[in-house]
Amino acid sequence: MNRYLFDFISKDLTKKAVLLSGPRQVGKTTFAKSLSKNSEYLNYDIVSDRRIILAQAWKKTAPLVILDEIHKFKRWKNLLKGVIDAYQNTPPLLVTGSARLEVFRKAGDALTGRTFSYHLHPIDVAEACYLKPDISPDKHVDFILAHGGFPESFYDPENSQRYLNDRLSTVLREDLRDLSVISNVKGVELLVELLRERVGGQLTYANLAKDLSVSPPTVKVWIELLEKLYIIFLLRPYSKRLSKSIRKEPKCFFFDCAAATNGESARLENLAALALIKWSDFERDVKGRNIKISYYRDTSHREVDFIITEGSAVLACIEVKTSEDAPSPSLKFITEKLKPKYSFQLVKDLVREADHGAIKIRALAPWLRGIDL
Secondary structure (H helix, E strand, O other): OOOOOHHHHHHHOOOOEEEEEOOOOOOHHHHHHHOOOOOEEEEOOOHHHHHHHHHOOOOOOOOOEEEEOHHHOOOHHHHHHHHHHHHOOOOOEEEEEOOOHHHHOOOOOOOOOOEEEEEOOOOOHHHHHHHOOOOOHHHHHHHHHHHOOOHHHHHOHHHHHHHHHHHHHHHHHHHHHHHOOOOOHHHHHHHHHHHHOOOOOEOOHHHHHHHHOOOHHHHHHHHHHHHHOOOEEEEOEOOOOOOOOOOOOOEEEEOOHHHOOOOHHHHHHHHHHHHHHHHHHHHHHHHOOOEEEEEEEOOOOOEEEEEEEEOOEEEEEEEEEOOOOOOOHHHHHHHHHHOOOEEEEEEOOOOOOEEEOOEEEEEHHHHHHOOOO
């Protein structure tokens, strides 16, 4: 299938090497191979392919060379730098990985200025409407809440739970081992189950550490690894120009919103968070915009699900609800305080859209179909 990044990556491959990262089983390999017929695909996990990669012995006449999972090679950045400098993007080079390739790069490192970076996300409401236009956005919301947005589950929903279990097991048993020296895999597996019960909630490392019988620093390291491996993502609290009373704990979401086990409202917030993260990554990767997604909560228990900023400007404050169409008091408070460009309360089961001053009450599904900020 023609995924949403196809045209943009095709164009950038004519200029520089492209790094494409995303969760395991999100469709990176299928997508990469769709970019060019007769491309040469090499996977670092396969011994014979690994030899070719390390010897740089791929066909130099191939229309596209795809190097998968090479971040598992400790000196992959130097290897890639040498290839780019030696061959000047001939043939075009696409590097894919099921870990966040950008976290392995730092300012001034070997790849600075030599690559473009992209992120491939699961199917959200907008992409689902493109792939299956005969189905309404509302039904796509219900489907993704139940089955998630990974391609296998999207096209084979009856087995979505099996795909989720397999994906989590593979990442924790194989990818985690490749990227770290953690021996307590069982502990990380239990952490994942605890996080599934806390989707959309603030994480307290001390409480998780107590439940796991490990130290808070250990929990923090494990959570950072789960982020790198695209199991979860964290939203940090927005704090600029606001009181120091704001709570500091991050909120946790899964790249598969069907992973949440703490109710429909948590899955709904996860679905919206995924759509916003996907949109913000697209805006950054394709247009260079500096978009950040945060949340707000203070010691008075006022909370707003999402604060969207671009640089120092507040673009939008967004609250997600299942059916409540009266403006949230917390959203009123933060809208008056921050004066964002937009303020939305997005409601899944909305009877009638309305404007209440600066706050716009909108149906969730159509809004997610065409995010425009």
